[in-house]
Amino acid sequence: MTTTIIGFPRIGEFRELKFQTEKYFRGEITENELAAVGADLRKKHWQLVKDSGIDQIPSNDFSFYDTTLDTAFLLNILPKEIQTIDLSPLDKYFALARGYQGEKGDIKARPMKKWFNTNYHYIVPKFEKDADIKVVGTKIFDEFQEAKTLGIQTRPVLLGPFTLLQISELAEDTEPADFAAELVAAYQEIFATLNELGAEWLQLDEPALVKDLSSQDWALFQQLYHPLLQQKNGLKLLLQTYFGDVRDVYTDLVQLDFDGIGLDFVEGPKNYELVIGGFPAEKTLFAGIVNGKNIWRNHYEQTLKAVQKLPVENLVLSTSCSLLHVPFTTENETFAPEILKHFAFAKEKLTELTELNVILKEGQQTPLIENQQLFASPRTEENQALAEKIAHLAPQDFTRKPAFSDREKLQRTVFDLPLLPTTTIGSFPQTREVKQTRAKFKRQEISAEEYDQFLAQQINDWLQWQEEIGLDVLVHGEFERNDMVEYFGQNLSGYLFSQNGWVQSYGTRGVKPPIIWGDVSRKKPITVKWSTYAQQQTDKVVKGMLTGPVTILNWSFPREDISLKESALQLALAIQEEVLDLEANGIRVIQIDEAALREKLPLRKSDWYSEYLDWAIPAFRLVHSRVQPTIQIHTHMCYSxxxxxxxxxxxxxxxxxxxxxxxxxxxxxxxxxxxxxxTEVGPGVYDIHSPRVPSTEEILQTIRAILAKVPKEKVWINPDCGLKTRGIPETRDSLQNLTAAAKIVREEI
Structure with a gap:
């Protein structure tokens, strides 16, 4: 029995990769200097994993932006415009990731989507009709050799061809099978090269196998893998799945000539039943027993009982998924010891794997006894009043009256907005000045009065500017807020906050999910002060800006001792109090963001409602069900x-x-x-995750395309997300073009 992990966080213990990559974007360091940063991080991470006692160490799980995009560049799955533009290979890479606008051309970023049921975003490749699929990149080979030079034998990791096709965009009039032969040839070449370099194992990630699979899907999988498994070129192949179970194909899958099969036993409990029913003696099972998506300590006793029942001769203990989805280490946190002992970040999960291994292999009892003591008593006390309130919720508590059609007519009269009303999603740029002033206030270097004066000035300036360019529904800009979920959590009981618990969301964008420690309730009004202040400064409508209960839950590290449904209802009651307070203070438009609604949606359609939507949708309705019909409720959803x-x-x-x-x-x-x-809709008319500024004509074309599909009375005009990560010049130029385009279209219709 040995140990491994599927992947390790790549942004660095202190987000070194983020800061150095952003320096490269600003022209402050060279490509060679950025490459050196990457090499230093890889060396540190490989050595850390090795020193922790993990037996099999992955490579090629590092990326400067996204591993799916890395795969596209490895295999030449690139649009023509990026191949012909006069940029360096690295700048072409970043241009597809985030867009490019300069003297050498204008490249739009490729779409981003959520990576299965996580908050990580991947860049969507596109297979074009005349795609010339071949191995043109060297990253997977270079990093294997890099580790080997350091004396570390790694197992390279690569996105498998089946999942690559499943998650990519395909050109019109094409289907996945059209690209199978070329992909097979390319992967066979990768096998051969890795074998020549001395690799023993190759990990092929195929998480698409945990979704509902049709007979056509399985036929595609076989079309890809039958020739690959017949010509492994001396490599042992690990088929790695995660985020669910492989019930649709297990029986056939284990008969194929894979040397190892990786299964998730955390999010895919049915995998346990499948393996109990039989697993080939000649294969190695890579058992995902340590949760790669949450930060709580593993319950050793429960895990050991499950593992010991597996009828498997060759077993490797692993994580349920890549540790990309958890923070780096608890060592940099300031929680009290009685709290900290309950947490395991990425580095600590390495220790959990090695401890479980020695308990099973050598019968060591000390780590087991210590772990048993951790789980011997309840961690928190129940809020009995809150539990009783939830128990007595009735159907009418989740129903808003009158019906939408009646509210829509009433609100058109009350608000008297023009056709195609313009607005933004909520936040404006969080400049260095904003962040520094917030930090000074947090360090008590300025008084609360000074901080309030600063925030008021920011709000005033941006309200005036919004009025000047002609936006119809304004926002106050959220300058008082850090992360959208953390800000709310700081005003709710039951939450804890890490100092350095950063997790990569996309590219250089990190989030620091708060931790739901106990029962959640609202301690005091959260947004009322600044929303009310902003509304008092203008005759135009200013939106109140809230984060919805499902998103707060999905972008937090949730409890494991109660159900997600119960946590969501606790949060919904807390945010409902905030909604009613905003209404009472004259806020007539309230946006309740559910950016992460889809994030915990089960990957199998048969489970969508019973395991998620049957409580997630009512939780949102509970938040706004008691407001008057003249209050307009908005919501927003992000890339998914x-x-x-x-x-x-x-x-x-x-x-x-x-x-x-x-x-x-x-x-x-x-x-x-x-x-x-x-529902009335505001399809984002330009991409805020890219630094490029869309022209008025470009936005005009988008609005016209929207109106060809949606009645004009139903359409709002807005960017596709909040603007906190953008700079002031690009934000103002883009929004001026947006309002100009909206005015032109109004005149046309």
């Missing part, structure tokens, strides 16, 4: 795939929903029409 849950989104019963559409060619609008979506 929503077309298949449109009916559920409509059931949220918001008055307006805004969502990302700029990178997805507005395809979601076709599904809205097909399902007779009732």
């Amino acid at each position: 795939e929503f077309t298949d849950i449109i009916s559920a989104i409509d059931q949220m019963d918001a008055d307006v929903i805004s969502f990302e559409a700029s990178r997805s060619n507005l395809t979601i609008l076709d599904e809205l029409n097909a399902q007779r979506f009732q």
